[in-house]
Amino acid sequence: MVRWLLVLLMFTGMADAAPPSLYSLLSQGQYQPPMQVMLQLEQNYPGVITQFDIDVQNGELIYEFNMLDPDAKTTVGFAFKASNGSLLEQKVAKLESDDLEELAAVTLMRQKQLKFSQLITLATGELDAYLTEAQLDHDLGISYLELKLLSAAGRHKLAFDIANLRPLPLLKWD
Template identity: 45%
Template sequence: MRYWLLGALMVTAGASANTSLFNLLNTGDRVNPVAMMERVETDHPGYIADFELDVQDGELRYEFDVINADENTLTELTFRATDGTLILQRNSKLEADDHDELEAVKLLDRKQLRFSELVRMASEQHEGKLMGAQLEHDLGISYLEFKMVDENGKRKHAFDIQKLKPLPMLQWER
């Protein structure tokens, strides 16, 4: 009985966190995430490989990883979501564990496609608010994994970069 109650409390807490995040995204003024992606693409060389929403000290933030394949660098950027102010910028060399994202970035470059365009295409068929998006390369497929949240919770989806269509076998709920 004790384990069942603990499990029920954890599910309730998770649902409450999803609802709170969804409510936070629905209220207040903030820069549209895709508009922020477009700004990052204009202001920073390379391709966005990762976008995440983060809440720190009650403040909503947008975090980006930008890969510049020509210079073999990774730039991490954090912006205040309310006004788009840059909070943090950190530059480093690409590491071995960045290989999957680099493969997907190279495909975006060959297709002359920006991350923001890919996110817009992939998410237009889904209800809710965008929580995050990341380029992946696995089993010979480069794809965009993205997370959406609505009043019912979070969902992850995948979108094939080569074929520009959803990968339905890679959809799951969280």
């Protein structure tokens, strides 16, 4: 029975070594920091970053960003290779009704003269964790930045109030 199970695992590919975890890829440090790519994006493109995400494709880290440009009424999606920061893809779309929550947060950020990268720095402070996801949102009259972080201890989520520049304890969870 055991021999049959081993043969089955080999044929289904389940006996292969597991792909590296996101934490192991990030801790190896063979990539450009997402903040560096984020700063270049903020300098070179109009609008405000509204979302950041890390994806792993074929064992390679990919940074994905969305920007919202209220003046042009567009959103732009970007994908960058984390290893060298090169642009892989750029997609432009018209602003849609489901972008209104992000638009409210972007409007507040513009009033406060804040950039997405500044919010992330304020929200994460001295935390020893990797940023894996960040997104602007507006709900219940509050514009905030929701972050997902990864550390040796595991995954963590937190929310940061844009208007008051402080963590939102009611929206902080692990």
